[in-house]
Amino acid sequence: MPPCRTLLRATPLRRLPHRHSRCPNSAASIDVWRQTCTASNRQPIGWLTVNTLLLVVLSLGIMGCSQPEPPSGLLAVRGVVVGKKGEVVSCGGVIEFCSPTNPEQRSIGSLDQEGRFELSTRTGKTKHAGALEGVYQVTIFPSGAKFIEPIAIPKPVTISPQSIEFKFAIDTSSL
Numbered sequence: 001m002p003p004c005r006t007l008l009r010a011t012p013l014r015r016l017p018h019r020h021s022r023c024p025n026s027a028a029s030i031d032v033w034r035q036t037c038t039a040s041n042r043q044p045i046g047w048l049t050v051n052t053l054l055l056v057v058l059s060l061g062i063m064g065c066s067q068p069e070p071p072s073g074l075l076a077v078r079g080v081v082v083g084k085k086g087e088v089v090s091c092g093g094v095i096e097f098c099s100p101t102n103p104e105q106r107s108i109g110s111l112d113q114e115g116r117f118e119l120s121t122r123t124g125k126t127k128h129a130g131a132l133e134g135v136y137q138v139t140i141f142p143s144g145a146k147f148i149e150p151i152a153i154p155k156p157v158t159i160s161p162q163s164i165e166f167k168f169a170i171d172t173s174s175l
Contacts, residue, residue, distance in 0.1 A: 041137075077109075077164045091111070092140040092144075095140050097131060097137075098138075099136055103131060136157055137152070
């Protein structure tokens, strides 16, 4: 038998007025009454209510963590950046395709050590492979130990299902 029950039996009883009929009326058992009777007299939540609440919480969590859908019509665009004489541009960097009519519509690719790139488009914080069809102004941002001016390709380029591979020849004297 637990020590608290022994202590309660050994304590002299003094009657106190209580409204709850199932709880003992002794002064010594007030603390026990607060712990047990108040917890046991609460109305239980039905299993349907608990399951419904759990379903709502899980649904909100899943909806908040879902990835945005990629824009429809993304085309796998790739290419290479070379020097005017056809030499490999190995400086690395970033190439950006930006729509002149909608500056929010842009696709970006990283230049590898051989000057190759593949474009990707962002939706929120999610990166999707490919670029949308349309006309773009191209800018190359070479990386290096010193600051190098961005290189703008003078003519806009058009991305279409027939035109998804590009080759850009740039002046490498400043690289």
